[in-house]
Amino acid sequence: MKTIILAGGSGTRLWPLSRDNFPKQFLKLKNMDKSIFQMSFERCLKLTGLDEIYIITNINYKFWVLGQIEELGYKFNEGHILVEPSGKNTLPAIYYAIVEIHKSGADIVAVFPSDHLIEDDDELTRVIKQGEQLAGDYIITFGVHPGTPHTGYGYIRPKEPLTIGYAVEEFKEKPDLQTAQVYVEKGYLWNSGMFMFKTDVFIEEVRQHCPEVYNAFQLSDINEVYNKTISISIDYGIMEKSGRAAVIPVDIKWSDLGSFDAFYEEFPGDENGNIAFHEVTLINSDNNLLYTDQDKAVAVIGAEDLIVVDEKDALLICKKGYSEKVKDVVNKLKSNNDPRADFHLTTYRPWGSYTILEEGFFYKIKRISVLPGKKLSLQLHHHRSEHWVVVKGTAKVTVNSSVNFVCSGESTFVKSGYKHRLENPGKVLLEVIEVQLGEYLEEDDIIRFHDDFGRAETDDARSDLSSSYVKKLLLPEIKTKQLELTSSFDASCT
Amino acid sequence: MKTIILAGGSGTRLWPLSRDNFPKQFLKLKNMDKSIFQMSFERCLKLTGLDEIYIITNINYKFWVLGQIEELGYKFNEGHILVEPSGKNTLPAIYYAIVEIHKSGADIVAVFPSDHLIEDDDELTRVIKQGEQLAGDYIITFGVHPGTPHTGYGYIRPKEPLTIGYAVEEFKEKPDLQTAQVYVEKGYLWNSGMFMFKTDVFIEEVRQHCPEVYNAFQLSDINEVYNKTISISIDYGIMEKSGRAAVIPVDIKWSDLGSFDAFYEEFPGDENGNIAFHEVTLINSDNNLLYTDQDKAVAVIGAEDLIVVDEKDALLICKKGYSEKVKDVVNKLKSNNDPRADFHLTTYRPWGSYTILEEGFFYKIKRISVLPGKKLSLQLHHHRSEHWVVVKGTAKVTVNSSVNFVCSGESTFVKSGYKHRLENPGKVLLEVIEVQLGEYLEEDDIIRFHDDFGRAETDDARSDLSSSYVKKLLLPEIKTKQLELTSSFDASCT
Missing domain, CATH: 3.90.550.10 (Spore Coat Polysaccharide Biosynthesis Protein SpsA; Chain A)
Known part of the structure; x- marks a missing residue:
């Protein structure tokens, strides 16, 4: 069988x-x-x-x-x-x-x-x-x-x-x-x-x-x-x-979890029919499903029969019985080319995952998690520099021909135009906070030279489909200052 | 008069x-x-x-x-x-x-x-x-x-x-x-x-x-x-x-904006009585006030007479007519010593402000904005190192006796135990992404030596009242590795 x-x-x-x-x-x-x-x-x-x-x-x-x-x-x-x-x-x-x-x-x-x-x-x-x-x-x-x-x-x-x-x-x-x-x-x-x-x-x-x-x-x-x-x-x-x-x-x-109404039926409620997965302050509220972020203070007052789904980049509030309409929301987002229809802030890759923490003018902050023994592709960006602070584990960092180990609590960075590779040589998860800087921060600014997962040879736009979660920066009409980066590559593990 | x-x-x-x-x-x-x-x-x-x-x-x-x-x-x-x-x-x-x-x-x-x-x-x-x-x-x-x-x-x-x-x-x-x-x-x-x-x-x-x-x-x-x-x-x-x-x-x-019901009355609604300040997808929904984050995709389906206030660290959903109960929510948070009763993620200081972007295990990420001509106090932390990436403006950074200018696109860091000072010598806002690392990341790990705002001499706990927004880290039972930091102070403005 x-x-x-x-x-x-x-x-x-x-x-x-x-x-x-x-x-x-x-x-x-x-x-x-x-x-x-x-x-x-x-x-x-x-x-x-x-x-x-x-x-x-x-x-x-x-x-x-x-x-x-x-x-x-x-x-x-x-x-x-x-x-x-x-x-x-x-x-x-x-x-x-x-x-x-x-x-x-x-x-x-x-x-x-x-x-x-x-x-x-x-x-x-x-x-x-x-x-x-x-x-x-x-x-x-x-x-x-x-x-x-x-x-x-x-x-x-x-x-x-x-x-x-x-x-x-x-x-x-x-x-x-x-x-x-x-x-x-x-x-x-x-x-x-x-x-x-x-x-x-x-x-x-x-x-x-x-x-x-x-x-x-x-x-x-x-x-x-x-x-x-x-x-x-x-x-x-x-x-x-x-x-x-x-x-x-x-x-x-x-x-079949075919809608939030079906979803609702899968969980036992409290004595007022409310379903919550983290501490929520409920006052005069009955029969609500509260699927919210554990790091958030959530309060619901006087509400009935609501389905509330709160994620960092999206909030849905839906009256029970109306959950068939969720697809209309998604269709509307899609028609606006809104990436939140298709992508989460966290993107999974063969080597681990990254989560966008903040996007600002000319910068973007990501938390990158690299699985033990895995490495990202050897790559190069034309338009951005990347500053890495290792918050967990040890990173093996290759920049052009130099290889260094960067430990928890240490930082390093990669200038735009430099070939580089991030790797987790260790036995525990590697976590890196990356601050990207540059006038163009889209995922398609990547040239891959070698990749463990066969992505160097494939069409990058396709293999990177899942990572285009970024709002296009509105470039100001002024000529932007070319970012000058100094080298501070001096990390050594003790 | x-x-x-x-x-x-x-x-x-x-x-x-x-x-x-x-x-x-x-x-x-x-x-x-x-x-x-x-x-x-x-x-x-x-x-x-x-x-x-x-x-x-x-x-x-x-x-x-x-x-x-x-x-x-x-x-x-x-x-x-x-x-x-x-x-x-x-x-x-x-x-x-x-x-x-x-x-x-x-x-x-x-x-x-x-x-x-x-x-x-x-x-x-x-x-x-x-x-x-x-x-x-x-x-x-x-x-x-x-x-x-x-x-x-x-x-x-x-x-x-x-x-x-x-x-x-x-x-x-x-x-x-x-x-x-x-x-x-x-x-x-x-x-x-x-x-x-x-x-x-x-x-x-x-x-x-x-x-x-x-x-x-x-x-x-x-x-x-x-x-x-x-x-x-x-x-x-x-x-x-x-x-x-x-x-x-x-x-x-x-x-007097004495409650969200009064708040609601201050704004004109659309033809269905909905009040929103950013694009929101509304389906079969009437008479709602949606005070939500502009960076978030928000959808409301089949809801009536709701007041929704969504901030990065807190979400309130309140039926119109019940807004007197909001104080009960706050009282409950206070009784739990929940800092979200009292503090936002952004804290304003005489020199500018900082916003907590992410708190993780042994690290914290802040966006620090320093007003032109202002400087933070000359200070020292026993338990954390600070990595700074300048994303806007130019920083004047003092570490012990050395003074350096760090420009947009450059980074530097300060070891724990080092006296340091961050200053905006320029004419535009200075924005710095700070990654703090250490086994203790509370705001009260600060020793002030000199301060433009008279805070060096005052009781630090009091002048820092507004900055204690942090969840206490649960220290693991294992002895934590002392973080070893290497020096990479080599920034010079061109």
């Missing part, structure tokens, strides 16, 4: 928590020490070994996937991370992995979204293992017993029972409340988006019901495949058409 | 905009280029010359007063800033100034709060000048024609007309709505807290009606005076008892 994790989904319905550059699967919720992706990954490990897991994602999320698996303590086979050239909905994504897996022969495969919250892993894996016996003949979907007549989920209507589960009579779109109540009474199940089948059965179903996808994947180049394939979901492309659809009920606590 | 500005009031009813260390009079509202104090000061200048203005405040606000007057372009006589040793309500504050003014002979005095918003300065000063003729015989208060039956203000019931204005029949406490409606119908006036009288008349009234205050001020030492005097308002101590109370109506747009 193999497992597939779908980790390429973008989505902004939980903006500003999730953004295009940081979808919800990679989010660590405030009360959890693992991300939703990490929990999905560990769930797969209950079904299969590390080498039996395949992950579908895109190039922007690949380092998230790798980093979050590494953080769990696993060394993952990069060949099992399949990178889609573009997003074409779930059917091509799943089929891409199925074709890969099938190359080594027919096998049973379980497919999981990476962005759903599931509390009962053991019950789910027990049911999946039991269901394996159906996988030779059926395309199995798992149907969650509805806890409530939820209007945010699709429903599955079961037909006659099989040895386990049921044949599927019909898939139902998200209903209104009244219809949902009828569905629940009649024993319909929530459509969870989890599947199981044998690769050869699935390939045959795709050939038969979705030849556009099947034919595209006959091409050898994956870019051409994705240029050619249509964009289509597995539900619409296969499940609703196949005569082999089966549903196995599972009795688990499950949520 | 003389004018007195009462600028010692603290108050947290507009928290988190105003805090104990930064009361609302010094606040520059988002759509105004002057603070409420500055507007009050310029109003006085329409009545009297610069040398006829007296300001009552306390030691913590003195540099605010001086700084904000300097910012208006005036050189103010520091002897006219009377510093109260403690707050004893309005009567002792006013009487302190009256006694000072009366030393040069009897004179007419107009008294103004510094924290009220008035739109019609010219009309007010016209009425005050007209009213001068009553000042020889009456203690005059100015009564604002009520625009609405406001329940947040006290009312004055006029008696028989005088040559101008009326004798006062009675002062009324804040009424309920029904009573307020009756008051408005009967022609009562809002009690504005502005007064005018002759010094000798006032002194005699205080002697007669409030001997506790009169007698205390017979002492020569102001600290003893304030130890002895009772705490009492001018309304309760004099106005309500005096047979000489008169009220002159003024027809002006006036607000």
